[in-house]
Amino acid sequence: MGAYIPESNSSVNFSNRDTAAFYENGTVLPGYLVVILSVLMVTLVIVIVAGNALVIMAFIVDKTLRTQSNYFFLNLAISDFLVGTFCIPVYIPYNLTGRWMLGRGLCKVWLVMDYLLCTASVFNIVLISYDRFLSVTRAVRYRAQRNMTRQAVTKMVAVWLLAFLLYGPAIIFWESFTGHSIVPASQCFAQFYFTWYFLLSASTFEFFAPFVSVAFFNLCIYLNIRRRNKSMSACAEDLRTPRGSAAAWSVFFVKTRKVSSSEPAAISAVIEDEDLGPSSSCDPGDPGATQTFIHRKRLSPRGSGAVVFESRSPCSAPGRRTQGSRLTRDKKIAKSLAIIVCVFGVCWAPYTLLMIIRAACSGTCVEHYWYEMTFWLLWLNSAINPFLYPLCHSSFRRAFSKILCPKGQSVQPQIEIQSC
Numbered sequence: 001m002g003a004y005i006p007e008s009n010s011s012v013n014f015s016n017r018d019t020a021a022f023y024e025n026g027t028v029l030p031g032y033l034v035v036i037l038s039v040l041m042v043t044l045v046i047v048i049v050a051g052n053a054l055v056i057m058a059f060i061v062d063k064t065l066r067t068q069s070n071y072f073f074l075n076l077a078i079s080d081f082l083v084g085t086f087c088i089p090v091y092i093p094y095n096l097t098g099r100w101m102l103g104r105g106l107c108k109v110w111l112v113m114d115y116l117l118c119t120a121s122v123f124n125i126v127l128i129s130y131d132r133f134l135s136v137t138r139a140v141r142y143r144a145q146r147n148m149t150r151q152a153v154t155k156m157v158a159v160w161l162l163a164f165l166l167y168g169p170a171i172i173f174w175e176s177f178t179g180h181s182i183v184p185a186s187q188c189f190a191q192f193y194f195t196w197y198f199l200l201s202a203s204t205f206e207f208f209a210p211f212v213s214v215a216f217f218n219l220c221i222y223l224n225i226r227r228r229n230k231s232m233s234a235c236a237e238d239l240r241t242p243r244g245s246a247a248a249w250s251v252f253f254v255k256t257r258k259v260s261s262s263e264p265a266a267i268s269a270v271i272e273d274e275d276l277g278p279s280s281s282c283d284p285g286d287p288g289a290t291q292t293f294i295h296r297k298r299l300s301p302r303g304s305g306a307v308v309f310e311s312r313s314p315c316s317a318p319g320r321r322t323q324g325s326r327l328t329r330d331k332k333i334a335k336s337l338a339i340i341v342c343v344f345g346v347c348w349a350p351y352t353l354l355m356i357i358r359a360a361c362s363g364t365c366v367e368h369y370w371y372e373m374t375f376w377l378l379w380l381n382s383a384i385n386p387f388l389y390p391l392c393h394s395s396f397r398r399a400f401s402k403i404l405c406p407k408g409q410s411v412q413p414q415i416e417i418q419s420c
Helices: 016-024 031-061 068-097 103-137 139-145 149-178 196-239 265-269 317-360 368-388 394-404 406-411
Strands: 291-297 307-312
Touching: 031 068, 031 368, 031 394, 068 103, 068 149, 068 368, 068 394, 103 139, 103 149, 103 196, 103 317, 103 368, 149 196, 196 317, 317 368, 394 406
Parallel strands: none
Antiparallel strands: 291 307
16 A cells, blocks of 8 residues: 655655655656566456455355355455456556556545555454454354354444545545645655654554454464363373273264254254364363263173163264364364464565655655565455465365366266366
8 A cells, every 4th residue: 555656865855846856757667677567567466356256256156155254255355356456457557657647536546445455455354363263262152143144244344444444534634634735746645655653553453453463363273272182182081991891881872952943954964063062172061062972881791781871071982073073174274374374464564664664764764666565565465365265265165166167067066176
């Protein structure tokens, strides 16, 4: 988020008159560099548009994807898709020529959209991470709310509203409050471009707080999984049959659960595999815990035995199997969140830090090409997001296969197509 500002030096005084003269005499890029940059920019646009359009199409085509967590993926894809279809294409000629030729009105529209979409992308990442955090650490409550579409839509709208309020009013009304403009006629950047205290405050909500939040969610998921690993190990020790015992046990399991009539039939049919109980395993007092009835028959040498029925916690064999399935899934979530934290930090931290430093020294202490590189990292994040989020989920991959390989799906409907 920002604007092309030609490289400055310490002798430049950023008053209106001197700044305008400086920009009018901006340098022209060599022809070969223009070609290279054009190819890179167009390639980035294609990747952003294609990747995020595929996510949006999958959500529209496959109704089974319309769950609460997937709505957040859709919201992220929409913001990133608009970055590729509007923000970057408008910026490319400005970046190559160093001159804004679309007028002041479209300049403000572009600035509002650019700041809005990049900020919305960040807030969507936080929302997705928080949703994954709840699915791991608050499993019972999360399952009860995961099909609430209205709640998901409310959160999606809140993301866009907060993203607009962070920069939108300042972009639109800053000039009215100050009474003058510092932006030359041939340039397009926000009036607060060199106001470091405003940028520092806004960056706290746009980057620092979201980064800490995403890292916190990842850490909580890791600690939750580690605790459950220890619990499962303790369960295995309790169920181990002592060696040399004269008695043997015959066990059968009956898994019971009250299924709500509002749940899809598909979920009810796979309770054994999908309804994995609470995240804190081995808690028989939890109302969401699976109850297992064990038929215990002591076998004596004469074949007689006593029959006992008792209720056990999910530490029994089926409980451990289903908890193990959930544990495997949550480990994948933890790994994906770790990657998300790293990518998010790499794409946003350089730009945020240089933006604040550059504003504090009025653009004289940071070489322009460094700032320009960090600026493009923000848009690169919009190209990476489809691969970090929806493409990592098997449900979305199946939907992508239906879109990209419809014939393969009709011939082999039971096989997930890996490539076309």
